[in-house]
Amino acid sequence: MSQPIVVAVNISEQKGTRKHPVEGPVTITVLGIQADAHAGDWHRQLSLLAQESIDKMQGHGLVLQPGDFAENITTQGLDLLTLPIGTHLQIGTVVTMEVTQIGKECHLGCEIRKLVGDCVMPREGIFARVITSGTIQVGDIITVINKGGTP
Structure with a gap:
């Protein structure tokens, strides 16, 4: 099986909307992706x-395209639902993050839910906080450093 990779890096200027893919290396700071509405402390x-x-x-x-479910990072080849809270991931050679939440409550204003009648992000999406900043881009390899905080 091939290694898990980044398929797309997506941002939106406003919360509650689809995100759009961005080209080239994208800067990840300790607050998230620069210029994304969900970045913050x-x-x-x-x-x-x-x-x-x-x-x-x-x-x-x-x-449906990457970003349509308002995800920042679209992955391929990684079963996100098997990653417990506390799991550390590395994307590319520098950026690391910790899984902090599995799924979410879908807000009533969800753009995709209105169009499709359902949204997969609340069931199958995960959320993370940045540990080490750097840049990521499409094609970067995603490595599970540890699962659930265990080395």
Whole structure:
């Protein structure tokens, strides 16, 4: 099996909207992705969703793309739901993060829920806080450093 990778890095200027992919290296600070509405001093600085989860939602009359579920990082080849809170991930050679939340409550203003009638992010998305800042980009390898905080 191939290594897990970053499929897309996505941002939005406002909360509650789809995110759009950004090109090239993206700076991750200790507050999250620069220019993203969800960056800040809290436990959900970054959101991750698997491309496999997006693919399951296809066929509702829309062609869904990375960022449509408001995730910052679209992954491929990593079963995010097996990563307990406290898991440390590394993306590329520098950026590290800690999983802080699995899933979420879907807010009533969810743009995708309005269009499709369902949203996969509350069930299959995860959230993380940044430990080590740096840059990431499409194609970067994602490494599980430890699961649930155990080396």
